[in-house]
Amino acid sequence: xxxxxxxxxxxxxxxxxxxxxxxxxxxxxxxxxxxxxxxxxxxxxxxxxxxxxxxxxxxxxxxxxxxxxxxxxxxxxxxxxxxxxxxxxxxxxxxxxxxxxxxxxxxxxxxxxxxxxxxxxxxxxxxxxxxxxxxxxxxxxxxxxxxxxxxxxxxxxxxxxxxxxxxxxxxxxxxxxxxxxxxxxxxxxxxxxxxxxxxxxxxxxxxxxxxxxxxxxxxxxxxxxxxxxxxxxxxxxxxxxxxxxxxxxxxxxxxxxxxxxxxxxxxxxxxxxxxxxxxxxxxxxxxxxxxxxxxxxxxxxxxxxxxxxxxxxxxxxxxxxxx
Amino acid sequence: xxxxxxxxxxxxxxxxxxxxxxxxxxxxxxxxxxxxxxxxxxxxxxxxxxxxxxxxxxxxxxxxxxxxxxxxxxxxxxxxxxxxxxxxxxxxxxxxxxxxxxxxxxxxxxxxxxxxxxxxxxxxxxxxxxxxxxxxxxxxxxxxxxxxxxxxxxxxxxxxxxxxxxxxxxxxxxxxxxxxxxxxxxxxxxxxxxxxxxxxxxxxxxxxxxxxxxxxxxxxxxxxxxxxxxxxxxxxxxxxxxxxxxxxxxxxxxxxxxxxxxxxxxxxxxxxxxxxxxxxxxxxxxxxxxxxxxxxxxxxxxxxxxxxxxxxxxxxxxxxxxxxxxxxxxxxxxxxxxxxxxxxxxxxxxxxxxxxxxxxxxxxxxxxxxxxxxxxxxxxxxxxxxxxxxxxxxxxxxxxxxxxxxxxxxxxxxxxxxxxxxxxxxxxxxxxxxxxxxxxxxxxxxxxxxxxxxxxxxxxxxxxxxxxxxxxxxxxxxxxxxxxxxxxxxxxxxxxxxxxxxxxxxxxxxxxxxxxxxxxxxxxxxxxxxxxxxxxxxxxxxxxxxxxxxxxxxxxxxxxxxxxxxxxxxxxxxxxxxxxxxxxxxxxxxxxxxxxxxxxxxxxxxxx
Numbered sequence: 056x057x058x059x060x061x062x063x064x065x066x067x068x069x070x071x072x073x074x075x076x077x078x079x080x081x082x083x084x085x086x087x088x089x090x091x092x093x094x095x096x097x098x099x100x101x102x103x104x105x106x107x108x109x110x111x112x113x114x115x116x117x118x119x120x121x122x123x124x125x126x127x128x129x130x131x132x133x134x135x136x137x138x139x140x141x142x143x144x145x146x147x148x149x150x151x152x153x154x155x156x157x158x159x160x161x162x163x164x165x166x167x168x169x170x171x172x173x174x175x176x177x178x179x180x181x182x183x184x185x186x187x188x189x190x191x192x193x194x195x196x197x198x199x200x201x202x203x204x205x206x207x208x209x210x211x212x213x214x215x216x217x218x219x220x221x222x223x224x225x226x227x228x229x230x231x232x233x234x235x236x237x238x239x240x241x242x243x244x245x246x247x248x249x250x251x252x253x254x255x256x257x258x259x260x261x262x263x264x265x266x267x268x269x270x271x272x273x274x275x276x277x278x279x280x281x282x283x284x285x286x287x288x289x290x291x292x293x294x295x296x297x298x299x300x301x302x303x304x305x306x307x308x309x310x311x312x313x314x315x316x317x318x319x320x321x322x323x324x325x326x327x328x329x330x331x332x333x334x335x336x337x338x339x340x341x342x343x344x345x346x347x348x349x350x351x352x353x354x355x356x357x358x359x360x361x362x363x364x365x366x367x368x369x370x371x372x373x374x375x376x377x378x
Numbered sequence: 379x380x381x382x383x384x385x386x387x388x389x390x391x392x393x394x395x396x397x398x399x400x401x402x403x404x405x406x407x408x409x410x411x412x413x414x415x416x417x418x419x420x421x422x423x424x425x426x427x428x429x430x431x432x433x434x435x436x437x438x439x440x441x442x443x444x445x446x447x448x449x450x451x452x453x454x455x456x457x458x459x460x461x462x463x464x465x466x467x468x469x470x471x472x473x474x475x476x477x478x479x480x481x482x483x484x485x486x487x488x489x490x491x492x493x494x495x496x497x498x499x500x501x502x503x504x505x506x507x508x509x510x511x512x513x514x515x516x517x518x519x520x521x522x523x524x525x526x527x528x529x530x531x532x533x534x535x536x537x538x539x540x541x542x543x544x545x546x547x548x549x550x551x552x553x554x555x556x557x558x559x560x561x562x563x564x565x566x567x568x569x570x571x572x573x574x575x576x577x578x579x580x581x582x583x584x585x586x587x588x589x590x591x592x593x594x595x596x597x598x599x600x601x602x603x604x605x606x607x608x609x610x611x612x613x614x615x616x617x618x619x620x621x622x623x624x625x626x627x628x629x630x631x632x633x634x635x636x637x638x639x640x641x642x643x644x645x646x647x648x649x650x651x652x653x654x655x656x657x658x659x660x661x662x663x664x665x666x667x668x669x670x671x672x673x674x675x676x677x678x679x680x681x682x683x684x685x686x687x688x689x690x691x692x693x694x695x696x697x698x699x700x701x702x703x704x705x706x707x708x709x710x711x712x713x714x715x716x717x718x719x720x721x722x723x724x725x726x727x728x729x730x731x732x733x734x735x736x737x738x739x740x741x742x743x744x745x746x747x748x749x750x751x752x753x754x755x756x757x758x759x760x761x762x763x764x765x766x767x768x769x770x771x772x773x774x775x776x777x778x779x780x781x782x783x784x785x786x787x788x789x790x791x792x793x794x795x796x797x798x799x800x801x802x803x804x805x806x807x808x809x810x811x812x813x814x815x816x817x818x819x820x821x822x823x824x825x826x827x828x829x830x831x832x833x834x835x836x837x838x839x840x841x842x843x844x845x846x847x848x849x850x851x852x853x854x855x856x857x858x859x860x861x862x863x864x865x866x867x868x869x870x871x872x873x874x875x876x877x878x879x880x881x882x883x884x885x886x887x888x889x890x891x892x893x894x895x896x897x898x899x900x901x902x903x904x905x906x907x908x909x910x911x912x913x914x915x916x917x918x919x920x921x922x923x924x925x926x927x928x929x930x931x932x933x934x935x936x937x938x939x940x941x942x943x944x945x946x947x948x949x950x951x952x953x954x955x956x957x958x959x960x961x962x963x964x965x966x967x968x969x970x971x972x973x974x975x976x977x978x979x980x981x982x983x984x985x986x
Contacts, residue, residue, distance in 0.1 A: 090859060093854055093859075095468075096862050097858055097861075097862075097874070097894070103893055104548065105543075105548065140460040140461075140469070141461070141466075142608060146610060147629075150610075150629035151629065209670055213674045216675075219676065220667070220670045220671050220673075220676060221662075221670070222631055226451060226634065228628075325630075327631050331630060331663060332630070335457055
């Protein structure tokens with residue numbers, strides 16, 4: 056009961072947050088000196104009537120607060136409106152979300168599967184050659200900017216011809232057999248995954264190592280060892296369970312990054328995901344599309360945090376107690 | 379010590395790796411004689427002919443016979459098409475994609491620029507009457523006949539109602555009236571314009587759409603029609619007429635077209651074209667990615683820019699592509715001077731009256747023109763892949779005034795011109811005859827590297843004359859706002875895309891009431907007649923030019939307008955980029971032309 060009360064309280068808190076975020080972002084976008092019609096205005100064959108029609112359609116003749124209210128009204132009804140080119144925002148997002156999710160979930164899955172054990176191992180084998188090598192490698196991974204790494208890999212792809220240059224599928228994708236399709240997708244996913252994986256692995260692995268080291272010297276680990284437990288039991292039953300809490304919070308943030316975290320890499324690899332769509336929307340001040348993506352990002356962040364908190368309550372009796 | 383050696387060793391290794399990545403040194407520039415020596419003139423065999431077989435009026439291509447099959451992969455930069463509805467396209471990508479699917483009654487000869495029949499078998503022009511004879515027996519992709527009904531429907535219910543993109547309707551209105559249209563029989567229609575109107579014939583290239591497919595949507599109002607044929611439409615449902623039909627659209631990745639077996643064009647053996655099975659447009663985000671994809675052989679065609687030309691040219695011989703020079707682009711880059719001498723609503727001048735006297739002085743403008751070193755710009759900004767420009771019409775325009783030869787830059791001529799206008803140079807600083815220091819702002823849109831570089835060069839050239847130039851790159855949108863709304867600017871570097879075929883399309887720029895008459899912009903509904911004498915001449919030329927129907931009658935008029943602009947210099951043209959395109963050698967029937975580019979004849983191209 057306590058548990059549900061907590062969740063509903065959290066969900067209620069979301070509402071004012073969403074309103075504030077939407078107001079701030081809407082006004083910032085609209086106050087920026089970007090005229091969505093600038094290109095039309097400079098086209099010699101576009102008449103004034105056509106321009107006026109476009110201004111009406113995009114409601115640019117109304118004051119900002121009225122624009123905001125009409126946007127908010129349709130948003131509440133679940134209608135995300137149309138892009139400035141006249142396409143439905145919801146279909147545009149639907150086209151891209153699966154692609155981005157495919158990439159980011161592979162990356163998240165891989166980094167956690169590899170990063171956590173690696174972090175634990177590095178902590179256990181502290182100050183050994185293995186730990187030092189890992190430190191160097193992960194420093195490089197953290198220091199290298201993702202777009203630069205992505206460009207290097209693209210050049211690698213061009214020179215060797217082993218991998219396709221960006222995109223998600225080959226142009227004759229639909230003629231492949233099922234297995235062919237799988238391999239085509241895999242081939243396209245390798246390079247962007249490598250970029251994102253290298254970068255997030257470094258951070259995660261360092262974080263896990265640090266957490267582990269923190270508990271490694273604590274009394275209860277020493278006590279467990281003194282009890283004569285096997286090293287395996289000490290690590291996984293006593294140390295890890297205490298060290299994992301901050302990682303769960305981190306998992307919540309990873310969830311928020313599922314849709315937006317890969318934008319830069321997506322752009323360099325011409326990956327047909329949300330990142331490229333939204334970047335171009337911001338450039339053109341395509342308000343409905345930008346707002347939809349911002350709202351989505353906010354909701355994902357809040358949801359991620361909520362999930363992390365619930366997981367924490369399940370794993371950690373101390374958190375449960377205070378609530 | 380060991381550690382230091384280790385580090386040095388590591389640096390060496392990394393350095394060697396990096397060195398291995400650097401290719402042979404490549405000249406950054408390309409001298410103009412190499413470029414011009416390079417224009418490959420490939421003569422197209424002969425004009426298409428009409429051939430009737432079993433009562434069907436085919437169009438016969440005279441190009442050499444090719445092999446059927448194969449595919450061509452090209453690219454489109456940006457976000458891809460927003461719609462496949464040819465009546466509702468508002469951006470270049472959408473209109474070229476929709477243009478693949480739907481043909482118009484007439485088309486432009488890709489080589490000469492004259493109007494020739496396409497879906498129409500022939501046309502007759504008698505004064506204001508245009509009688510169009512359609513091909514008998516040709517079909518839409520769903521097997522239904524293309525008839526006069528479809529033509530009447532397209533014009534009466536879409537174009538004349540301004541559904542979708544109304545710019546064709548706007549352009550067709552003469553004296554506030556639209557042309558009339560009657561059906562004479564199943565395969566003949568007649569248009570009548572309210573008065574002689576030269577651009578009309580070319581406007582008939584508007585795509586004809588199938589009535590049975592479009593009508594249910596156009597009857598349901600604007601918003602339904604605008605959403606119709608969105609990129610997510612099931613390709614199987616689309617009824618079209620072009621050489622290729624839509625196979626697949628994958629958002630942000632590609633658009634795939636396959637051959638239309640019902641296409642009405644045949645080859646010399648009377649077999650139905652096109653040769654290619656498939657044309658793929660890859661949607662790429664930017665030019666860098668396009669180059670990478672071409673290098674990785676994922677693309678067959680690449681338009682090459684500036685500094686890359688030399689590299690591709692050098693490698694051409696030992697590669698699998700040919701590089702073609704298509705001549706100057708339709709785009710023009712120019713410096714525009716604000717001649718506005720009006721006051722705003724609050725009685726304040728848009729342009730400072732002191733500056734008004736300078737900018738209004740022809741000799742001042744001429745001095746600027748003579749001081750600007752176009753050759754230097756071409757060499758250093760466009761890497762030699764451009765041509766100096768002096769005319770308002772682009773260099774590939776069929777209306778280009780060939781008598782305007784331009785001039786090299788000459789600082790002495792410029793100085794003399796300033797002296798004549800009463801300006802004096804003191805300690806390297808220029809003053810007008812009332813002792814005001816000559817100082818003004820020069821704007822361009824920030825982020826456009828080419829224009830920013832141009833601004834720096836112009837600033838340098840003008841400072842030679844003693845002028846003080848404050849170069850201010852501003853956001854594109856605020857620049858447009860200055861030019862079209864607030865008029866508070868002195869000079870600006872801009873570019874516009876013109877039409878190489880129809881100078882009347884520039885009327886918004888050149889006529890005194892035009893909405894893009896930037897150099898002397900009047901607010902909407904401005905009623906005072908304060909036209910300069912040469913502005914009156916321009917108004918007259920554009921009015922008369924539209925009334926004359928024959929090219930030979932129109933040409934002298936449009937020559938005159940270019941002479942006026944060249945003499946008065948409200949807009950000082952700088953250069954036009956040259957288009958260089960590479961295509962894999964395996965593609966045949968390639969006839970590059972300055973007007974239409976390289977792969978305009980997709981239906982005739984084949985793979986060897």
